[in-house]
Structure formats: C-alpha cells, structure tokens
Amino acid sequence: MASNTQDAAHGAAEAAHGSAPGMPQLDFSTFGNQIFWLAIALVAIYLILSRVALPRIAAVLAERQGTITNDLAAAEDLKAKAVEAEDAYNKALADARAEAQRIAAETRAEIQVGLDEAIAKADEQIAAKTAESEKAIGEIKAGALESVKLVAADTAEALVTALGGKADEKAIATAVADRMKG
C-alpha cells in the first residue's frame, strides 16, 4: 500500500514535469537539488563577503576618511603655524622698535651726562681763572697803592726839602697815610 502511494506520487511528479503548462516551481522532485546548491552558493557568498570583500572595503573607506581627516588637520596646523609666524614677526618688529627707542634714550642720557660733566668742569675752570684773576688784580692794586704811598712820601719829602724845611720822615708817613685814607 505504502509503495503504491509512493509510486502514485512519483507518477504525478513525472506527469507534472513532463506536461508543458505545469509550474516547474511546484515540482518538488527538484527542491532537494535547488536547496543543496543554494546552500553552497550562500555559504560561498557569505565567506567571500565576510572574509575578504567587506573588511577590505571597510578598510579602504576608513583609510580614505583618515586621509581626508589628516589632510584637514594638516591644513589647520599650517594655518596655525602661519598665524604664529605672523605673531612672531609682529613681536620681533615691536621688540626692535622698543630696542631702538631704548638705545636712543640711553645714548641721549649718556650724552647728557658727558655734557653735564663738561659744563661743570668748564664752570670750575672759569671759577678758578676768575679767582686767580681777582687775586692778581688785588695784588696789582696793593702794589699800586704801595707805589703811590712811596711816591707820595718821596714827593712830599722832596717838596719839604725844596721848601727849605727839614723833612721829618715820621710826620710825612703819617700825613701820606691820612691823605690816602681820605
């Protein structure tokens, strides 16, 4: 009985296979074959994709992303460097200007000190010369007075003698001194 039904089923399948308008999709006798080869194909594609293709493409995409990021970072870096260089240049410029001003001020101060010194020295020299001159003038003045006194005494003595008097040296000296004072 069992073999009978099996035969019948087999016959029906054969009939479905042979007849033109039947649907080959419903021919169950080919299912085993299709499923067997499908399993192999799916496993093959899965292995190809998961072992080789997908990691490789992921790596390529990551590498590209990395390259782009690196390039952007490098550009950012260079830009920062340019700004830094500009700052350094400006700073150097300002430093140089300040240095120049400092040197000018220093030089001016130095010159001032030299000038002050020279003026002081000159003043001193002038003062010394003045003092010397005053002393000389004083000496000359004293010398002149003494000479006048002598001349006056001599003249007075000569006058007294010429007039026939007897010259008293002491009296003459006193008289001359009185006259000189007044």
Place this chain on the structure above:
Amino acid sequence: MGKLFFYVALALVLVSGVIFAPEHAALAIHPMDQFNVASLTGGAVGTFAITNVTLWLALAVVCVFLLMVVGSSRRAIVPGRAQSVAELTYGFIYKMVEDVAGKDGVKFFPYIMTLFMFILMANFLGLIPMSFTTTSHIAVTAILAGLVFLTVTIVGFVKNGAGFLGLFWVSSAPLALRPILAIIELISYFVRPVSHSIRLAGNVMAGHAVLKVFAGFAGALGLFSFLPIFAITAVYALEVLVAFIQAYVFTILTCVYLKDALHPSH
C-alpha cells in the same frame, strides 16, 4: 539622422517578419519552460546532480566575487569604476542596516549583504536571454525567507528572552482588544516568511513569463511582430527595475524584521 535609423530598423523588422514568418503560424507559447530544472549531465535531477540551477548559482557567486573582491582589489584611495560600485553597494546596505535595524543590527551586516548581493546578482543574471532565473523558484526564495524568519526568531528570544513575546502584546491598545490583536500579530508574524518568499519569486516569475508570452506572440504574428517586440523592450526595461527593487525590498524587510527582534517593543 536618428529618425532615419529608426525607420530603417522598423523596415528591417517588418521585412524579417515577412521572410522568417513560420509557414503555418502556430501559437506555440510555453512561458513556463524557462523555469524547468534540468540536469546538465543528462539523467534524473537528483539532490547532488549538476543542473542549470548549479550553473546559474555559480555564476551569481562569480559575479559577486568579481564585483566585491576583484573590483576592490586595488584598494585605491581614489576609486575606479568597479571599486566605486562595490563601495556604493557596501555603503547603501550598511546605511540601510544601521538606519532600519539600529546600531546593534550592524553585526548582522555581512549576513544581510549576502542576501542582497545574491538576490541582486541572481535577478540580473536571470535577465540575460536564455538564462535560468534561480530566484524565480519558490524553493530558493523560501529558503532565503525561512533563514531570515529563523534568524529573527532565534535572535529575538536570545536577546530578549520571554520579553520577545511583547511583540505580540500591544501594550498601547485597550486591554480588551489586546488578546485579539495578539492573535492577529501572531498570524501576521507567521505569514511573514510566506509573503517574503512569494513576493520575490512571484515578481520575478511573472515578469519573465510575460516576456515569454510576448515572444510567443512575436513568433505568431508574422508581419506585425514588431508590436510585441516593442512591448518586450518596454517590459524588459521594467524587469530591470523590478530586479533591483525586489532585491532592495527583500533586504529592507529583513532589516525591519531584525529590528523587531532587537527591539520588540512597539
């Protein structure tokens, strides 16, 4: 100039229709013959026999290999054409998995990528005239959908334990309605693999059958065979679109189901 070529081509079609018209125009249309599974070595179709299924599945694997492995073999920072397509496909599916299934769905990405690449390549290979379309067979799509159903169910229970049953218990609905909704949700859950598989096989099979029917008309109409030939051209263009869209739909539904397994709350 283009117009002239068009008329010349039209005249050629008409003349060839007259010359090659069958003696007795018979309406010999066998739209389903293209889906026959046959052994390439002759003999019965046993489980391990090498059949046209084997050949076209192998070609799909080769195409995936050519695009994804050979295409990306240069690892160029600035990609060429093949590498661009491979990267585009990668990005397209990766973003889909991430957007639809969420961040924790990303570890299923190779699995979903396998499904997408296989269906896409099988669909496009099936559009080559005289080829065999593996995805037009329920046996193939049922296995694909069954795999997704099993994966989703197992992942759901492993990740959430009994909490996965919360998928069927709509806590935002009124309490009285919940048992009814639970039954509906349960039925819809188990119908998923059926619709998932039949949608793909049905779309592909219907398009190919329509092409064959029009081809049969072209053979029978003689002088007026240019009409079905134009129709075939239009349907073929539509089929190219369907080949991609069905692969896309199958993949995005897989992502949606996976999202249910990872986050069963409504």
